Every structure is written in C-alpha cells, then in structure tokens.
Amino acid sequence: GSDDSGSSGGEGTSDVTIGIVELNLSNPFFGTLQKATEAAATAKGWKTMKAEAKVPGDSATQVTAIENMIANKVKAIVLDPANPTALNPVVKKARDQGILVITVNATLTPIEGADATFATDNTAAGKLIGQWAKASAPANPRIAMLDFDLSDGPAGGRHNGFLEGYGIKDGDPSIAGSALTKGTVETGQSAMENLLSAHPDINVVYTINEPVARGANTALKNKGLADKATVVSVDGACSGVQDVKDGIIGATAMQFPSKMGELAVDAIGKYLADGTKPQSGLNDSGTVLITDKPVDGLESQTSEWGLQNCWGEK
Amino acid sequence: MTDLILQARGLTKHYGHVVAMDNCDFDLRAGEILAVIGDNGAGKSTLIKALTGAVIPDSGEILVKGEPVHFRSPLDARRAGIETVYQELGVATALDITQNLYLGREQRRKGLLGTVFRKLDKPAMRQGSARQMADLGIRVQSIRQKVDTLSGGQRQAVAVARVAAWATSVVIMDEPTAALGVRETNQVLQLIERVRENGLPVVLISHNMPNVWQVADRIHIHRLGRRIAVVEPGSTTMEEAVAVMTGAKQPEALA
Amino acid sequence: MTDLILQARGLTKHYGHVVAMDNCDFDLRAGEILAVIGDNGAGKSTLIKALTGAVIPDSGEILVKGEPVHFRSPLDARRAGIETVYQELGVATALDITQNLYLGREQRRKGLLGTVFRKLDKPAMRQGSARQMADLGIRVQSIRQKVDTLSGGQRQAVAVARVAAWATSVVIMDEPTAALGVRETNQVLQLIERVRENGLPVVLISHNMPNVWQVADRIHIHRLGRRIAVVEPGSTTMEEAVAVMTGAKQPEALA
Amino acid sequence: MGSAELLGREVTKLDDAVLLDKEDRAGPLRAALSSQIAGPLAALVLAVVIFSATTDSFLNPGNLSLIAQQSVVVGTLALGQTLVILTAGIDLSNGAIMVLASVVIGNLATDGNVLGALLAGLAVCLVLGLLNGVLVAQFSLPPFIVTLGVLSVLTAAARLYTDSQSYPITSEFLTALNGGPAFGGVTITYGVMLWIGLTAILGYALTQTAWGVRVYAVGDNPRAAALTGIKVKRVLLSVYLTAAVVYAFAAWQALGRTPTADPSGYSTANLDSITAVVIGGTSLFGGRGGVVGTLIGALIVTVLANGLTQAGIDSLYQQVGTGILVVIAVAVDHFVRTRQTR
Amino acid sequence: MGSAELLGREVTKLDDAVLLDKEDRAGPLRAALSSQIAGPLAALVLAVVIFSATTDSFLNPGNLSLIAQQSVVVGTLALGQTLVILTAGIDLSNGAIMVLASVVIGNLATDGNVLGALLAGLAVCLVLGLLNGVLVAQFSLPPFIVTLGVLSVLTAAARLYTDSQSYPITSEFLTALNGGPAFGGVTITYGVMLWIGLTAILGYALTQTAWGVRVYAVGDNPRAAALTGIKVKRVLLSVYLTAAVVYAFAAWQALGRTPTADPSGYSTANLDSITAVVIGGTSLFGGRGGVVGTLIGALIVTVLANGLTQAGIDSLYQQVGTGILVVIAVAVDHFVRTRQTR
Ligand SMILES: Nc1ncnc2c1ncn2[C@@H]1O[C@H](COP(=O)(O)OP(=O)(O)OP(=O)(O)O)[C@@H](O)[C@H]1O
Ligand SMILES: Nc1ncnc2c1ncn2[C@@H]1O[C@H](COP(=O)(O)OP(=O)(O)OP(=O)(O)O)[C@@H](O)[C@H]1O
Numbered sequence A: 001g002s003d004d005s006g007s008s009g010g011e012g013t014s015d016v017t018i019g020i021v022e023l024n025l026s027n028p029f030f031g032t033l034q035k036a037t038e039a040a041a042t043a044k045g046w047k048t049m050k051a052e053a054k055v056p057g058d059s060a061t062q063v064t065a066i067e068n069m070i071a072n073k074v075k076a077i078v079l080d081p082a083n084p085t086a087l088n089p090v091v092k093k094a095r096d097q098g099i100l101v102i103t104v105n106a107t108l109t110p111i112e113g114a115d116a117t118f119a120t121d122n123t124a125a126g127k128l129i130g131q132w133a134k135a136s137a138p139a140n141p142r143i144a145m146l147d148f149d150l151s152d153g154p155a156g157g158r159h160n161g162f163l164e165g166y167g168i169k170d171g172d173p174s175i176a177g178s179a180l181t182k183g184t185v186e187t188g189q190s191a192m193e194n195l196l197s198a199h200p201d202i203n204v205v206y207t208i209n210e211p212v213a214r215g216a217n218t219a220l221k222n223k224g225l226a227d228k229a230t231v232v233s234v235d236g237a238c239s240g241v242q243d244v245k246d247g248i249i250g251a252t253a254m255q256f257p258s259k260m261g262e263l264a265v266d267a268i269g270k271y272l273a274d275g276t277k278p279q280s281g282l283n284d285s286g287t288v289l290i291t292d293k294p295v296d297g298l299e300s301q302t303s304e305w306g307l308q309n310c311w312g313e314k
Numbered sequence B, C: 001m002t003d004l005i006l007q008a009r010g011l012t013k014h015y016g017h018v019v020a021m022d023n024c025d026f027d028l029r030a031g032e033i034l035a036v037i038g039d040n041g042a043g044k045s046t047l048i049k050a051l052t053g054a055v056i057p058d059s060g061e062i063l064v065k066g067e068p069v070h071f072r073s074p075l076d077a078r079r080a081g082i083e084t085v086y087q088e089l090g091v092a093t094a095l096d097i098t099q100n101l102y103l104g105r106e107q108r109r110k111g112l113l114g115t116v117f118r119k120l121d122k123p124a125m126r127q128g129s130a131r132q133m134a135d136l137g138i139r140v141q142s143i144r145q146k147v148d149t150l151s152g153g154q155r156q157a158v159a160v161a162r163v164a165a166w167a168t169s170v171v172i173m174d175e176p177t178a179a180l181g182v183r184e185t186n187q188v189l190q191l192i193e194r195v196r197e198n199g200l201p202v203v204l205i206s207h208n209m210p211n212v213w214q215v216a217d218r219i220h221i222h223r224l225g226r227r228i229a230v231v232e233p234g235s236t237t238m239e240e241a242v243a244v245m246t247g248a249k250q251p252e253a254l255a
Numbered sequence D, E: 001m002g003s004a005e006l007l008g009r010e011v012t013k014l015d016d017a018v019l020l021d022k023e024d025r026a027g028p029l030r031a032a033l034s035s036q037i038a039g040p041l042a043a044l045v046l047a048v049v050i051f052s053a054t055t056d057s058f059l060n061p062g063n064l065s066l067i068a069q070q071s072v073v074v075g076t077l078a079l080g081q082t083l084v085i086l087t088a089g090i091d092l093s094n095g096a097i098m099v100l101a102s103v104v105i106g107n108l109a110t111d112g113n114v115l116g117a118l119l120a121g122l123a124v125c126l127v128l129g130l131l132n133g134v135l136v137a138q139f140s141l142p143p144f145i146v147t148l149g150v151l152s153v154l155t156a157a158a159r160l161y162t163d164s165q166s167y168p169i170t171s172e173f174l175t176a177l178n179g180g181p182a183f184g185g186v187t188i189t190y191g192v193m194l195w196i197g198l199t200a201i202l203g204y205a206l207t208q209t210a211w212g213v214r215v216y217a218v219g220d221n222p223r224a225a226a227l228t229g230i231k232v233k234r235v236l237l238s239v240y241l242t243a244a245v246v247y248a249f250a251a252w253q254a255l256g257r258t259p260t261a262d263p264s265g266y267s268t269a270n271l272d273s274i275t276a277v278v279i280g281g282t283s284l285f286g287g288r289g290g291v292v293g294t295l296i297g298a299l300i301v302t303v304l305a306n307g308l309t310q311a312g313i314d315s316l317y318q319q320v321g322t323g324i325l326v327v328i329a330v331a332v333d334h335f336v337r338t339r340q341t342r
C-alpha cells in the first residue's frame, strides 16, 4: 500500500528505521524469524536496528536494546519477548513515544501490552505431537522427555501440550525419565544415552526441538534401538522435516517463523502509511503436524508438503 | 621455674619422609637474649614456627610461663604476647610500607570519624612508620612505596620494624639482619639490646657469629632437627660452637 | 681496554619519582673479583639488574669487552656469557631442586629417546644436582623437595649452585651468602675463588665486610644510586670504606 | 643514628620525599587518578569519543543517562564481585544469588508486605554468601568450583521455587529505584544514585578502613597475612558476606530495571560482572584494584553495547564488535598502566 | 668439605634420602598416585561406588563405556585447558574454537575432501590459538578477557559462517572416532583411545621433557622464570598453540560423537572443561597439576550427569545434585591432598 516511499525517493518513509529484537539467535528458528522480518523491511526500503537476547530468558538485554532503539527514534519495533512481563514498562515507554510495538513468536502478559501479536501457540504444537504419539504408540509406552529449561515460555508450552495431548500428567508411570537439554544435538544425545542406559525399554521420545531429536536418534542408533522408538518433535525446520522423511522423526509440529515476521512488517507498513493500527491481540501464525504416518482424526501433512513449506536451509 | 618464659619439650615435625624437627627442646629465660645457631636446614625456622603457631608440631608440648599452650595460628601466639619476624618475612608485597607496618593494628582517627566511620589515621601511621624505619637506619625514598618495589634490605627492615613497634612480651627474630647493611645491622642489634633492657626476652636466629657473640646471653645450638647444646658466649669460643654446630665436634666435648 | 670485560657509563633509572640509579658507572676487569658494597637501598641490585638485562635503564650505556650491548632480557645477558644470582633468587618454588638447577638447560637422554622423544635424563640431572648442592656444603633431605619446602639457606644455595654450574664468562652474585651458615658461606667464597682461578671475573655484592675483604681484588662503593669510589682491600680499611659507604666520610678523603 | 639524622642531614638528593612525597603534594584525588583508574578511564573516554564521532544519537544527555541506568544491575553485582576478586577469589554465583533473591522478593511481595519481602531477599543473599564464604574460607575449597556448584544449585532452585514462572512486580516501593528526578529528557534514577553511593561506601571501606587493608593483604598473599596475625578466614568470610549484601541491592536494582522477578533472567550477569571488574583494572590474582575502576568497567561494557546498537550494527556483528572492543579496552588500560610504572 | 663427606659420613639419621629417597624406591607410578591424582581418583571412586549402590543400571560395562564416550569431547578440550591453566591462564574460548573448527570441517567436507576439511579445521584452531597466544604473551593482556573476547567473536562468527544451520556429517572418516572394537555391548571407541593417547602424550611432554618443566616454571612464577633466562613469552605462545592442536582433536571427537557440526552446540564446554581441570587437582593459579588429573576430572563430571539420570532424578534436581556433588568432589580431593602433605 505505502509504495510512494519506494525508489521514487519520496521523503515520507525513506528514512524509516524499525527495531527488531529477537531471542538468542543460536536457535535457527529465531534467526529465520529475524531474517524474514529484516528482508520484508528492507524490501520496503526501511533501515533496521537489530538486537538479540544473549541467552534464553535474557530479558535484561532486550530491555536495554529497546531503550537504545527508542533513543535512536525508530518508528516501530518487532519484538520476540524473552519474558512475558519483564518488558512491559519499556514497551509502554516506547508506545508512549508513538512507536508501534508488535510482538512475534511469544506474547506479553497482558497481551494488550503490545499493539499486536503474531505468534505461535506452542501448547497447541505440543498437543498435536502428543496426540499423534498417543495414537501411534505401542501398547506399553515408555516415554522419555527431553526438555529444555521449562521456565522458557515456549519450552513449557510444548512440554505441557505434549502431556495434555498424550493424556497424562507429569509423574505418570509411563514416563520413564526426563532430562534437561540445551536444545542442541549434543546435549540431546547425551541425555538420551543416559536415559537409555537406565531404561533400555524407552519407546516414545518427546524432544523439545529437532536438533535434540537428531541427537536422540544418534543415541538410539548407537544402541541399535532406532527402530523400536518413536521420536516426536516441534519446529518444522527443513532439516527436521527431512528427518521426518528419513524416518528419524516420527512427527513434528511445523511452525512458521517467516510468516510471523512478514505479517508484522506488513502491519507496520499499513500503520506508517495511513495510521491504521493492526488488530490487537493474538494472531496465530499457525501450526501444522508433519508426518508420513498419519493417524485417524488428526489432521496432518506429509513430509513432501513440509519440505515445500519449511523454514531454514533446505 | 617462672623465670622460664617460653619452653618446648619433645617437638617433632615430619613432612612426608622429611624430618624437620626431631624431639626438640627449647628454653627461653626471662630478660635474656637467646641466640639460636645451626646449619642451614637444621630446623631452626621450623622450631620458631612451631613455637609461634605458624606450624602445628606432630607431637611435643609448648609452655608459656610454665603453662601448656596450644597455638593454632600466629595470631594465638601474638595474643600471648609473642612477636615474631619470620625468615620469609611475611610482608604483603602489594601493600605499602605503612600498611605493612600497621597490618592488623591499624590506628583510627580520633573522634566520630574513627569510632563510627572507622576511618584510618593515615597521616599518623605514615609518620609513625617513617620514624620506625628511620630508627632502624633504613632509608626509603617514599613511605608510600609498595613493598614489592623495595630493596631486599628495605623489605627486611619493614618486617623487623613491625616487630620492634609492637613487641610486648617475647620477641623472636629469624635472621633479621641477613639482608641488612653494616650500619643497619648494628641498628638492629642495638634494638635487640634495647628490647632486653625493657625486660623482654629475645630469641635471635643468626648465621652471623660475631653478632651472636656480641649480644647473646645464651646460645642454643641446633643440629639435625634438635637442640644439641646450650652454651654461653663467655665460656665457649665461636670456633668451638661452630664445630659442634656443624658436627665436627661432639657436644659432650664442650664441657 | 680489552681487559675491561663489563662496563657501564651513566646508567640512570627512575621509578616514578624514585631514583634507583643516578648516572652510575661500573667497570669489571678480566679475572678479578669485584665486590660491590653499599647501604640498603643504595641501588646495587638495580645496577646488577641493569647490567644483566633484568631492568632496562632509562639512559646510559653498557659495554661487554668494549662493545656496546643492549640486553632486553636476562636471556640476552646469559647468551653473552653472564651468569647471575639475583637477590630475589629467581627460583621457581613449585619446582623441585633438580628442576630449578637445570631450568633452561635441561639434559636429555642419550640416543633416540633424547633426540626424538626429547626425554629428560632425570637420573643424571638428579645426580648432578645432588653433587652441586653437596659442593656448596648444603644438606637437603631429598633432592626432590620442592623449593618452597626448603629452608631459607637451602633455597639460596639452589640459586647459587645454578650459577656455579653454568658459569662461562662473567659471574655476578647479589648477596649470595645472606641466608647461608658459616660453613656454607665459606664454601661459596671458595667457589668464587675457584671461578676466578678458572679465569672468569666475579662481581660479588655483599654486606659482609670481612668476606669482602677476604676475597675481593677491588671494591666498588655504591651510594645514593651511583659509584662514588673504587678501592682496594689492601690499601683501604674496612672502617674507611664503610664510612664512605654510609656517607660519614667523603670519598675524596680516601686518597 | 636517629631519625633526625636520617630524615634531615643524611637525606640529600634522593630522599626529599619520605613524608611529603609528590603524591601528597598533588592531592589524593590526583594520586588515585594517576594510579589505579587512569587505564579504565582512558578506555572509557576513548569508547565515548569513538561512538560520539560515528553516531548522531550516542552523545546526548538522554542517551548518556540511559547508559548509566543500563549499567546499574551488572554494575552493582560487579561491586560485590570486586571484593571477592580482590581476595583472589571469583564468584560465578552472584547473578544466581541475585535472581533467587529477586524471585523470593517477588513471590513474598504478592502478599503486599514489600518491606518484609525485601528483607527476606536480603536474608537469602546473606545465607548464600555465608555458604560460599564458609566453603571457601573454612574448607579452603577453590572459589571457582564452590561458586560454580552454588550457581548450578541456585539456577535450579529458582525454577523449582517459582515453578518456572516469573512474577510481575507491581509494588511502587520495589520498583522505586527506576524513578528519580528528571531534567528534561534525562532521568537520574535512584538506582544510579544507589550504585554510585555503594561504590563510594565500598571505596571508602577498602581504602580508608582497617578492614580494607586486610582484604588487600589477604588477596595479595594469604600466607604472609596469616603470619602477621590476620584472621584470614574471618576476612574471607566478611568479604563474601559483604558481597552478599551488595547482591541484595543488585536484586532491588533488577526489580527496578525490569519489574519482573524472573528465574531465568541474568544468566550471564556473572561473567559480565567479572568482565567489568577486570576491565576496571582489578587483578584476578587478588590484592590489586578497586571499586571505582569497576564502576568505570561496567560503564565501558554498557557503552560498547549501547554504542554498537546506536551505530546500527547487526546483532551478530555487535557480538564480534563487543569481543574486539573489550580486548582493546583492557589493552588500553594495560598500556596506560605500564606507561605509568615505567 | 666434599660431597663424599656430605653424602656419606655426615649424612646420618636425617639424610638417608638425598638420592635414593622413598619415592624412588616405591616406583614412579606409586609416586604419581600418591601425590597428584590421589585426590581426584578418590572422588571418582566415591562417585562410582555411590551410584553403583543406588542404581541398578550404573555399574554395567555398557554404561561405563558410555561414560567414557560421553567424556571425550569435554575431556579432550580439558587437556588443552590444563596446559593453559598450568601457566596461570584460562581459556574461555576453547569450546568456541572447537565449534568453529567443526563447522568449517562440516562445511568443507560436503565437497567430499574430508582430509582437506580436517586440515582446514586444524588451521582454524592454530590461527585462533596464535591469536590468543599473541595477545596473552606478547601484549601481556589477561587471558580471561582475551579469551572472553575471542569467545564472543567466534560464537558470532560460527553463526555467520553457517547461517545458524548445522551440517550433518556423513563422511565415515570424520565420524570414525565413534567406532571401535566392540566386546559384547561394550564399545571402546577410537575416540576414547585417542583421548587417553593424548593424555599420555601431554603427560609425557609435561613431566618428561624440558618444555614441560618450563611450562610449570612459567606458571609458577613468570618473573623468576624470566630471571633464569626462560623465554616466557615463547613458552606461553607454545602452550596456546599446543592447546589449539588439542582443540582440533576435540573438534574431530565432536564430529564423531554427534555426527552433526552445530554452530550452537557446546556453549558450556568452556566452563565444563575448566571444571574438569580444577576437579582434577590443577590450580587456577598455575604451576601445579597435570593432565592425568584432568582426565579423571572429566570422568567425574560425566559420571555425575550419567549417574543422576540413571537414578531417575528429575532434571531440575539433577542440576541441584550436580552442583552439590561437584563441590563434594573437590572437597574430597582437597581432603586427600592435605592429609598427604601433613
Ligand atoms: N613444608 C616442608 N616440606 C618438606 N620439608 C620441609 C618443609 N619445611 C621445612 N622442611 C625441611 O625441614 C628442614 C628444616 O628447615 P628449616 O627451615 O627449619 O631450617 P633452618 O634451620 O631454618 O635453615 P636456614 O638456616 O637455612 O634457614 C629442611 O631440611 C627443610 O627442607
Ligand atoms: N620497581 C621499583 N619501584 C620503585 N622503587 C624501586 C623499584 N625497584 C627499586 N626501587 C628503589 O630503588 C632503590 C634501590 O634499590 P636496590 O634494590 O637497587 O637497592 P640495593 O642497593 O640492592 O639494596 P639492598 O642492599 O637492600 O639489597 C631503593 O630505594 C628501592 O626502594
């Protein structure tokens, strides 16, 4: 809509700068989200200021980054909050100065703290793979939970969602054991190895994300148990979908980081052009179950479809 | 027996298979200057450390004025009135001369500043330490020099000055003049005599025989981890004592 | 002039506002034992450090056999054949006696083990160091003791033994006998004379005047950061020299 | 030969300085400047000059006051860290102690008794400081491992305590440190004042009291300190406890900065505080340094982050830039310091 | 008084030990055992005994071989870390160096030239080791800050290089270290053998060569070492370069363990490796310790994680347990060591 600012050199929005505040970029998910946002903004001829939390939960760095962006007079901020409440005051400060703040991926509490939110429902994602696992699990399930720091919002959501979808609670006897990973291949592998040493009968593995799933698979393979256990995960990165295709992962819940960023930038564009604020509250960017072994009553897509719609490097 | 201020009986200290003290005895009388002489590695410093709580002996007992004591740290000995210059000096090289001299006994300002705010009286301490260093005949270019910038002799003087400044009951000095010049050494010997005149006994470890014969009342000869003889400078010559100390002569030969 | 092995002209060193060397000269002749005497803090050690690359002087020049040199580190001096015992000893206390004695000059095994695998010849080095310590008359209970468990004298002996073992051109010793006993001190003095007999000049810093007069050929008197006189023990008495050294007498008075 | 002769007659060219040396004449401020903090200060000034020259937005009062505000939490932690490092220790648990204290405060404050909550937070810090102190002082265990172990325990404990939830802080009292007098767009927050005040108090304690001298002595050479009769263990314990009190203030600061008590926040604050201390010129080997340098060090770290953001550098390149600039900062410090002692 | 008299006649009760002291008689193995590594070994044995008693699955050959496999990456890093710490340094960048090397290898190996890729990884490590070494040795900057800066730069660099993606490793050669002879369910991987081999080589270099003596001398007291004519800077540089070579082996180990080159992996490997070194009895102040202790230290760290999982402890409580047990491990080490020197 606001294309008068393009190459035609109109002064209107050619020197627009927006801020992009992400979570720690060591996770490719957030990297993808940041890049999609930036690409969309650049396409509109805007400049960007970018910052990231150093580690999960690092809201202090985000607060500092937003303060710096306010000082630098950005027009809007796309924020992936590390904590639902810690950023409220600084976001308010930004909005008071007329800066449009849109949260992506996660939400503030209350959600009205931001002008709009484009996010993924991680609980729903967990629930999908929980239901799928329940439906395709063997008779006497032995579950391993490979978690990530549960104080992290998405991690907690996925964990709880999985249990809900599976129809059990924390402490259920069918859970053989749980271990904390750092969301990486290597920590996933070590955690799985240790659990397998104690419980060689594990046959369902919940993983916080696809790198952990890959590590878990290596551990299973090393023990010759890869065929006996079903691994489920969340993310929908291309490498993860490929793993679904290769049978390493049974099912994964795909999310759409690029979409969130693009939607956010569109909303900013509209606001800058004519002052229309986006619809406040949660705009779900969607979750899709990817599996090549669909189960009844659960909508899913194949890995073929997944490979066409996935994010990250193919 | 009350004239024995500091005694030790049967002190033993092993480090692994190294024997540093081997059933060692020690006696210090009131008001005397007792010299301790012995070969390098004979165990003199270990004895001093054991007497002052810096080393815990494996066995044996230590008595102060006839009462058994169990020093667990140098502070315990200091509380019993024993002041010591250790051979390794025990100075904090990152601190300056004044801070070292007053370490553990800092002076505070008069009045509120001192009692409530616990502010140090730096000018007074600086004056005091300049005076103490001067009393030892030691020239330093700034009383604020950190000890690790001092010359060997200046550094030793800091350790000696500290003890001189705080002595109350027994003074022990482990080779206090090793790094000192001629004049400064005489100054320290005079200091030792002054301390005795004030009624405090002094233990002086030294390898400098003329110095020892100059000031000592009695001489404790140490060899292979134990006391093998006690002699008096008046009745024994330096040569005889050195012969015993180095093992060239048996202690019995001394009469 | 080739008979001057080591010379310095106009050396100066300031530390902030502390003057450690003040336009200082120095001359060492071939085959002589040169003693350097001076008050504590006079700047003797600083001079030695400047001569051996351990301190970089602010100005002035150093000549070895008439050639100007610029030592940037002790290693440079060592390469020029100058071996030094520093007053602060320069021993690595976490290493044992043998490791210290051979530090920087380790012996390797014969054959493949030594050339390819670069394996140290520990037994040989251990024997060598036991012999060197013994030559100095120093008794240690185990040649494997770490230096920080040694007595003060033993530690000093390690530093002296090292130099004795490796001397090739000039030997410099900064108070090598300060912590040593009577017998051990004599042993070191004999060592110094042996070195001279082998044709190497020796610089000896000492506060022990009898020792100095016993072995020195010439005596460099240091005061307030500079050389104020050079005397010979034959023609000057200890008392005169000490008077000049402490400032009680003007150097001109010496004739 | 009495003192008169020494200080008078004998004292010629070389010695005009025993009592009234140059430092005295130049005044204590100048002395301090010239010695300890000149290095960090030079690095800070350099960083400010560079960012002022390369960006439009860096050098304005609002941004500068912002930098001070952004420094307070890690800056306050770094003050406690300085004490520990001066004793040749290291505290990897300080961030975790602060976080646990802040979630305890956040939890208890939900009942409305904010003062009680704040005191409970202080108690948490003291207990944990005592734990660190006893393990380090009494059992002579290496501080690195002790505090690493405590860090691990506390990180989990904070999550267990909060069930991994964070508490929004609504109490005005608890977030009071974020307020303060404003002049135009510039707010000097009470938190910044508190930080400077703590620096002054600790600086005073370290340089003007006997306790401070002992802290330096213990850090420099614990064996020598023990020989002079200093109670090394007690000094160590006092340091860990004092640091704990400072961490309690840091927890309060944190609640002001981000009005949320979050069990997963500030997980890199320990390393950040150590960085501030080291850039501030305090030696990790103990016995050398001070809190004023640390204050400057913390500002340097914030200036780098702020300046790189103002310059519009990409976040990954920011990380590259921070790494390089931190090394340059200590290099400047080192250069200035060795020039002085030459 | 010649040596004969000293070693012979004079040498009575106290001196029967100058050359043939007890250590000699007991043999070098026993000597080593009794001195350096007794502490860590006691802690390891204690941990193994406890977990064997409290869980069914811990003490079986398969699990024990697993523990060895799980230790190799951090264990290999810790060997390099030991060298650095022996010189009173610290290397916070070792994990990042390894990660960058492994992603470079992973990227280049996609072309199929695995040997070339491996050599490129080695080159990466050497360049970075050189960088650390020059900054520490030549510019005398504090290793903590230097390696923290390098860590920051490399973490970002690895992500920029890979675009935050990880590379699956398919080359059999690159993952070869994960293979090895199997006996029943027990595999002794080549990686474990390499780890032990590296420990042996470095142990030899540290204790049997002149270089090793100099490393200890420099770490103990660089000033004294310089006075004895040791080229302190060159020794430091050689240590950082040797460590870099070891990190390259760690990168290869990592590719074998998890056949994926992941730019965001191993982010705590630096602290883990330091923990292993310190638990292994090496002093952070330099000059004391050795690589055999480090090997045991790395095993202890793995045993704790493995055993706590076997015991079915909840993940957060595992973190609590690890913290406590790590402190207990150094306490045991400390206790055993002080008993010896008493
Ligand atoms: N911590 C220790 N470990 C092992 N051996 C030790 C330790 N401390 C001292 N020794 C040994 O004990 C013996 C006695 O040492 P001590 O320092 O008491 O000797 P000394 O008589 O003071 O010698 P000096 O005149 O050289 O100072 C020496 O052989 C020394 O090596
Ligand atoms: N790094 C330094 N910083 C400041 N002053 C120093 C430094 N090194 C030496 N000095 C000062 O320089 C002067 C000369 O010291 P030096 O060690 O050379 O004396 P010395 O003649 O060897 O004395 P001694 O006989 O006591 O060993 C002393 O006043 C000393 O305090």
Ligand SMILES: [Mg+2]
Residues within 6 Å of the ligand: B044, B045, B046, B087, B174, C151, C152, C153
């Ligand atoms: Mg002694």
Ligand SMILES: [Mg+2]
Residues within 6 Å of the ligand: B151, B152, B153, C044, C045, C046, C087, C174
């Ligand atoms: Mg000297």
